[in-house]
Amino acid sequence: MAGIGSYLKKHTESLVKDVGIEPACELTGKSKATLGRYYSDNPEHADRFMPVDAVAQLEEAASYPHVTAALAELRGITMSYDDRRPNSKGSGGVNSDVIALSQRFAMLMAEYNQSIEDGVISVNEAKRLLKETVALQQVLIDMKLHLEEEAP
Incomplete structure (x- = not known):
């Protein structure tokens, strides 16, 4: 399990850095320190992971769904990334x-x-x-x- 946690933390860090720390704080309502704990490899933060709603908010703003892709890879699932963003508001329904x-x-x-x-x-x-x-x-x-x- 430790390997999986480390893997997810690395992808969480990539997600936060993709969005930018300041914008990530604004989007999630979390402080820099809290976001940092989600991807920290320090033993005292080993069991802390970013909540899924925060991941969804950040991945909406990111250039790539880092954490979702990592979760898929862990399950052996292949994802097809579509950068058209068709599900944004204003679609025809x-x-x-x-x-x-x-x-x-x-x-x-x-x-x-x-x-x-x-x-x-x-x-x-x-x-x-x-x-x-x-x-x-x-x-x-x-x-x-x-x-x-x-x-x-």
Whole structure:
């Protein structure tokens, strides 16, 4: 467990430094000392970790989801980072997501149809199919988040 804690603390430090200590304090409402304890490797702070709500606030402002990526790696999960930030305010909601979903699915099927035409899917064709599949997956994630927002 000590190795996992150290690993998470290093990524917590990367997150805070990515955002900047002063902005991190403002975003989380935590002091510099408190944030420092979350990534300190001193034995007296070994059991102190940043709360998940603070991680979410900082990762929203960061250039990369450092702690989330570390947690995924610890579980053997592969993440696909999408820097479009589509879930920000002002998006069209579920109706727009349904339209985007049908468009993306049509693009995936068109790509598949073109790729399988000769009976073999080449490496480049597989890469294009993977890219379309990931784009379709992102639309589904956006849709899930919009549905969760609308649920009482």
